[in-house]
Amino acid sequence: xxxxxxxxxxxxxxxxxxxxxxxxxxxxxxxxxxxxxxxxxxxxxxxxxxxxxxxxxxxxxxxxxxxxxxxxxxxxxxxxxxxxxxxxxxxxxxxxxxxxxxxxxxxxxxxxxxxxxxxxxxxxxxxxxxxxxxxxxxxxxxxxxxxxxxxxxxxxxxxxxxxxxxxxxxxxxxxxxxxxxxxxxxxxxxxxxxxxxxxxxxxxxxxxxxxxxxxxxxxxxxxxxxxxxx
Amino acid sequence: xxxxxxxxxxxxxxxxxxxxxxxxxxxxxxxxxxxxxxxxxxxxxxxxxxxxxxxxxxxxxxxxxxxxxxxxxxxxxxxxxxxxxxxxxxxxxxxxxxxxxxxxxxxxxxxxxxxxxxxxxxxxxxxxxxxxxxxxxxxxxxxxxxxxxxxxxxxxxxxxxxxxxxxxxxxxxxxxxxxxxxxxxxxxxxxxxxxxxxxxxxxxxxxxxxxxxxxxxxxxxxxxxxxxxxxxxxxxxxxxxxxxxxxxxxxxxxxxxxxxxxxxxxxxxxxxxxxxxxxxxxxxxxxxxxxxxxxxxxxxxxxxxxxxxxxxxxxxxxxxxxxxxxxxxxxxxxxxxxxxxxxxxxxxxxxxxxxxxxxxxxxxxxxxxxxxxxxxxxxxxxxxxxxxxxxxxxxxxxxxxxxxxxxxxxxxxxxxxxxxxxxxxxxxxxxxxxxxxxxxxxxxxxxxxxxxxxxxxxxxxxxxxxxxxxxxxxxxxxxxxxxxxxxxxxxxxxxxxxxxxxxxxx
Numbered sequence: 001x002x003x004x005x006x007x008x009x010x011x012x013x014x015x016x017x018x019x020x021x022x023x024x025x026x027x028x029x030x031x032x033x034x035x036x037x038x039x040x041x042x043x044x045x046x047x048x049x050x051x052x053x054x055x056x057x058x059x060x061x062x063x064x065x066x067x068x069x070x071x072x073x074x075x076x077x078x079x080x081x082x083x084x085x086x087x088x089x090x091x092x093x094x095x096x097x098x099x100x101x102x103x104x105x106x107x108x109x110x111x112x113x114x115x116x117x118x119x120x121x122x123x124x125x126x127x128x129x130x131x132x133x134x135x136x137x138x139x140x141x142x143x144x145x146x147x148x149x150x151x152x153x154x155x156x157x158x159x160x161x162x163x164x165x166x167x168x169x170x171x172x173x174x175x176x177x178x179x180x181x182x183x184x185x186x187x188x189x190x191x192x193x194x195x196x197x198x199x200x201x202x203x204x205x206x207x208x209x210x211x212x213x214x215x216x217x218x219x220x221x222x223x224x225x226x227x228x229x230x
Numbered sequence: 231x232x233x234x235x236x237x238x239x240x241x242x243x244x245x246x247x248x249x250x251x252x253x254x255x256x257x258x259x260x261x262x263x264x265x266x267x268x269x270x271x272x273x274x275x276x277x278x279x280x281x282x283x284x285x286x287x288x289x290x291x292x293x294x295x296x297x298x299x300x301x302x303x304x305x306x307x308x309x310x311x312x313x314x315x316x317x318x319x320x321x322x323x324x325x326x327x328x329x330x331x332x333x334x335x336x337x338x339x340x341x342x343x344x345x346x347x348x349x350x351x352x353x354x355x356x357x358x359x360x361x362x363x364x365x366x367x368x369x370x371x372x373x374x375x376x377x378x379x380x381x382x383x384x385x386x387x388x389x390x391x392x393x394x395x396x397x398x399x400x401x402x403x404x405x406x407x408x409x410x411x412x413x414x415x416x417x418x419x420x421x422x423x424x425x426x427x428x429x430x431x432x433x434x435x436x437x438x439x440x441x442x443x444x445x446x447x448x449x450x451x452x453x454x455x456x457x458x459x460x461x462x463x464x465x466x467x468x469x470x471x472x473x474x475x476x477x478x479x480x481x482x483x484x485x486x487x488x489x490x491x492x493x494x495x496x497x498x499x500x501x502x503x504x505x506x507x508x509x510x511x512x513x514x515x516x517x518x519x520x521x522x523x524x525x526x527x528x529x530x531x532x533x534x535x536x537x538x539x540x541x542x543x544x545x546x547x548x549x550x551x552x553x554x555x556x557x558x559x560x561x562x563x564x565x566x567x568x569x570x571x572x573x574x575x576x577x578x579x580x581x582x583x584x585x586x587x588x589x590x591x592x593x594x595x596x597x598x599x600x601x602x603x604x605x606x607x608x609x610x611x612x613x614x615x616x617x618x619x620x621x622x623x624x625x626x627x628x629x630x631x632x633x634x635x636x637x638x639x640x641x642x643x644x645x646x647x648x649x650x651x652x653x654x655x656x657x658x659x660x661x662x663x664x665x666x667x668x669x670x671x672x673x674x675x676x677x678x679x680x681x682x683x684x685x686x687x688x689x690x691x692x693x694x695x696x697x698x699x700x701x702x703x704x705x706x707x708x709x710x711x712x713x714x715x716x717x718x719x720x721x722x723x724x725x726x727x728x729x730x731x732x733x734x735x736x
Contacts, residue, residue: 027524
């Protein structure tokens with residue numbers, strides 16, 4: 001919580017030092033397509049392609065990528081469990097979930113396990129690029145439904161000792177506006193903030209959610225029941 | 231008379247006081263006497279004893295009779311050991327008078343059960359004492375049946391009783407043990423309730439008077455049990471009522487078991503259907519959905535391999551768009567089919583997403599007001615799908631006609647109802663001036679009515695429009711009547727078929 005990566009990372013990117021992306025996806029064709037798509041952006045490079053969560057846990061930590069793209073459904077160990085484990089080893093590296101369908105339940109669980117955002121697999125390449133940049137420079141966009149669930153989860157009593165983690169008034173306000181369907185821009189206008197500030201609020205919200213659920217999360221997702229599809 | 235008394239008597243008789251040489255001789259004699267006595271009794275028990283004749287009442291006895299109000303010792307025409315004798319008598323209490331006190335004193339050699347109008351009043355087995363029953367509250371005006379079942383252990387036997395009834399008017403009447411009692415044969419079953427004697431019931435025989443040996447002149451004591459209270463025979467205590475209740479219970483039990491079995495089968499069918507729907511949803515999602523996603527990705531990649539100006543790139547762009555649209559449509563099908571989505575929470579989140587996506591293509595902002603912590607109540611497919619279509623219609627109308635720059639979607643749960651409101655601050659319309667082209671509203675209302683819900687539209691020219699949908703969570707047709715029909719009517723297979731028809735129909 002104390003050190004935010006955005007503060008140390010220069011906000012400009014160039015082809016000379018492209019952003020390093022690690023990809024975890026079990027279907028070969030999809031994996032290759034994603035890799036090609038990422039490589040087609042001049043400022044991104046796909047440095048690591050993993051076919052399973054086990055591969056990801058072995059290969060990704062030494063490479064220290066800038067962002068990890070993770071499929072939710074992986075054979076054997078799920079993407080959510082993999083996220084929880086990776087987040088344990090490299091807490092500062094953002095992880096973005098890839099989902100085929102817009103399943104809030106699953107996305108919310110993934111966010112609790114440590115994901116910093118999520119993308120639909122059919123996302124347009126331009127949106128993909130901006131989402132990756134969002135994750136690096138601030139919080140990834142959050143849908144109204146997820147915002148509602150985040151508010152609800154923070155209002156519930158924490159199961160573990162991390163009761164010190166709570167939202168600031170501004171953060172809660174941001175979440176409430178999000179849940180009412182306001183866009184980041186509208187929130188910024190309404191609260192008299194810059195869009196960057198709103199995004200930084202979002203980033204803190206994501207981080208607080210991770211910290212809040214981390215103690216229980218890893219254990220829960222590792223020993224817990226398998227994630228069901230659909 | 232009691233057997234032990236007899237034995238003692240015999241033992242004393244055969245045990246002369248003079249000359250008892252040894253203790254064991256005494257014991258021997260006693261034992262022999264007992265055996266002899268027993269043997270004697272055993273031998274003669276089959277033999278009837280001659281009846282005792284009533285003697286003249288002595289002056290002392292007359293006093294006792296007057297004081298206690300007793301009749302004579304009565305019995306049937308013979309004495310036998312181990313003999314049961316039943317006595318029966320009716321008497322009536324006048325309608326126009328009120329019983330102030332009714333005391334009944336009774337004893338029997340050897341024991342008795344006393345009944346009044348079929349109800350057991352008491353019993354006794356000590357012929358030396360008298361029992362006094364207070365029947366004041368039992369003697370209602372009208373006819374009564376008094377019955378005594380007496381039992382004799384051996385030798386002489388008799389029943390002695392007397393009842394004195396004092397009326398409010400000062401009149402008195404007595405019911406005494408005398409030859410007006412009838413002897414009821416032991417094979418009669420309904421005798422306690424019989425109000426008329428059978429012609430073959432003989433009269434009782436007087437076998438002795440008070441003070442006549444072997445009975446007492448004065449009783450050893452008089453026992454007085456508590457005053458008897460009328461036992462109101464409530465209708466639910468009657469035999470026919472109890473038996474019909476029992477029958478109803480048995481029938482109800484059988485019926486509920488049968489229904490439970492039916493319900494279990496139906497629930498099982500519903501579970502199978504849900505599982506099947508979840509499986510279909512998963513299959514569509516995993517196979518078709520993944521293939522479509524792959525198609526989108528591949529055409530995106532192919533697009534990048536052509537220069538910006540290439541017409542092929544534009545074509546791939548269109549291709550991507552179509553594949554994306556197909557993927558989106560597929561999601562909607564999966565959502566509808568998937569039984570895991572049959573909850574209110576899921577419905578609300580889906581509706582929000584739909585509204586946001588739908589309005590993102592317009593200049594209208596979408597505002598949401600969703601009840602926090604929406605419960606995951608069951609929300610049946612037919613209902614949620616119908617409501618979704620209706621809300622879509624409302625959103626569409628608002629987007630097309632309202633010219634508002636903001637549309638509010640509100641979802642609440644109120645009691646057992648879901649309330650969805652679509653509201654805009656646009657130009658509104660006068661509901662009175664609805665023309666044919668606005669028939670979408672009629673459709674919307676009809677759709678909601680078919681599903682057991684309501685739809686209210688409030689609008690006025692220049693004052694925006696508010697459409698409120700109210701839908702019961704437990705769809706009445708599906709949950710009550712319809713399911714009863716299914717429980718009673720359809721077989722298991724038909725139930726599933728009916729369910730499918732229902733799904734398809736919606």
